[in-house]
Amino acid sequence: MGSRLTEEQAAFAAAVRDFAKRECGTREQRDALTGGGREAHHPELYRRLADLGWLGVCLPEEYGGAGGGTADACLFLEETSYGMVPCGGFITTVITAKAYERFGTERQRREVLSGVVRGDVLAIAMSEPGAGSDVGALRSRARRERDGTWTIDGQKTWISNAHCAESILLVARTGEDKHGGLTMFHLPAGTPGVEIRGIETMRGREVNDVYLTDVRLPADAVVGEVNGGWKQLMAGLNHERLFLAANMLGLARRAFDDAVGYVREREQFGRPVGSFQALRHRVADLATEIECTRLLVREVAQDCDAQPDKLFPREASMAKLKATELAKQVTLEGMQMMGGYGYTTEFEMERHLRAAVVSTVYGGTSEIQRDVIGKTYGL
Template sequence: MTEAFMTVGSAEREFTAALRDFARRECGTREQRDALTAETGGPHSPTLYAKLAELGWLGVCLPEEYGGAGGGMTDACLFLRETARGLVPAGGFVTSVITAKAYERFGSAAQRKAAVGGAVAGQVLSIAMSEPEAGSDVGALRCRAEQQPSGGWLVNGHKTWISNAHLAEYILLVARTGSGDSKHEGLTMFHVPAAAPGIEVRGIETMGGREVNDVYFTDVHLPADAVVGRVGGAWQQLMAGLNAERLFLAANMLGLSERILEDTLTYVRGREQFGRPVGSFQALRHRLADLATEIECARLLVFDVAAKCDAEPDRLFPREASMAKLKATETAKHAALEGMQMMGGYGYATEYDMERHLRAAVVSTVYGGTSEIQRDIIGKSYGL
């Protein structure tokens, strides 16, 4: 897909071109990607991630005072789109940048230096919210942090489906510290070194490899200054980050959708049946036309919301961010299913990337707020 119709400046075009060149050189072949992902058994390569840090790209939307580039949401979306499109194994970036943005808004000076500066330098960050009985319903969290006479905190509980906890230097923990009239009251964020005594990380094997984990906290002692933001204020702090979380996930899946379309086109142009390329048959040609149109709609939506966020950085866009996340992730899932169908049996073969694309796309409609939750948020924004 071309960029002629995208309203970007020369700096954005140069950034996009540099990202594409990097992806071609470093992980442009299946052999390169297999070798890189073998490092962790999942979609993250510490070796390649270190190269991205050296280039200064991991701080694309983080403050200059911590080594970042000081860019905005559009810059972050360009990075996420192109790394996904280029199949760059930098799976730790999404959780790291989402978590770093929370530290940027609410962390102390020392916390920001450690977490935001660490993310820019190539450290992975993770955020721990979900529990066995609390997924979409964040207010049902039971993992508890009790204040000690010394002023510190004692944490006990079980978190699950925690992305990149096994790679993380720091975990941003959301735990219950009290109660109130609302179930969302009494939640607090904590800055937790992942190597702190009492923390156990157990991988959850999934179709996508090693990405998510159970994290157990057993008598984990935290100092008084481990609180991020305000005691009891985690719910409001989480809401303040929804623009970034949903938009970043949307940009990531936009890039994957575009890669799926490119891979499908390559296949149907080269595969012949009945004496001609299968892409020349009207049934496939029309399906590809519809798919390309849907991806273009997702692209326009994602970057429109990013531009709105950049224009008004202190304003929440819950409806628009949910729309972007819903559209981009559902489009990616649809694209992968269509690509697999059009490739026939080869779509299921591990020698091609399509089956990997499907595994990556399907789960995107679940994490970061399911499609059903996004639809509910959008509906409520209209007073329904």
């Protein structure tokens, strides 16, 4: 399948770009919305995106969504990232929403997916202090009581957007088998026994520790099958990795354009520094890599839409690996091309770098992606 956009998709991307330019087009606007770059999510602006119908871009129409596909969601993520729209809650929301769409009960889907369309934020809690890349090693435990309810104890860490989420999709251990003993649970915000503590990072508050102490959930809080959580997680990897890739593709494009804008204007030795061969060739290489990555991400997204029941472990991991490593490369080289100004908060390249470097860690590290790709070749 070709990677060109349909007329409808092109119009949608243009509308998102126009919104970003109007609402976040200046440094002053972006600083006001993000507390000087420390907050990745602005609730009021997010609700406006919901009012436009964009947050349900890839959710079924029966729950208020637009009925689009993976490619449409990737377009939205790419353009909002490029436009620096502070809607950081969307990426965990759309990843989590797809799990509810695929495995949730009808009641869960109506409650959660309809809420997403209206502007609710979702989070997913897998990682623990002793279980990161090795999700099967998690120890948070859910015990089924005699009345069918569940009691959950444990700790989750690095949970993106838990502090602003209306609900968390929690993965807990319900059996002894490493992979066959995991179960997903619907955990509403404000449930007694849940404590959320922010973790300070270079990007401000975006991730959290989540402490679970005698948390009681009803019998129907299970999402999917008891002890079926691992298979359900694996079924969602196409979406998770592609959405992360699209987000970083947008960031790479933005950092590239910012760097090119700078080297066009900055003069040394009587001419713009971008006219020197050393920088001109660097710009050419980065532009080529961005275009290759764009084609890869869009092609895989379209393949996923064409075959929604098929897993694309190799291709999705390639997209995530390529886009996140590219974003890191572009921001680092952008800093180098800008010299000392690239390190100052006067320009936004340092903000781009802080967003890019962590992308090669979350959602499966680059090393894990390479391992997945290698295994698909029988290695």
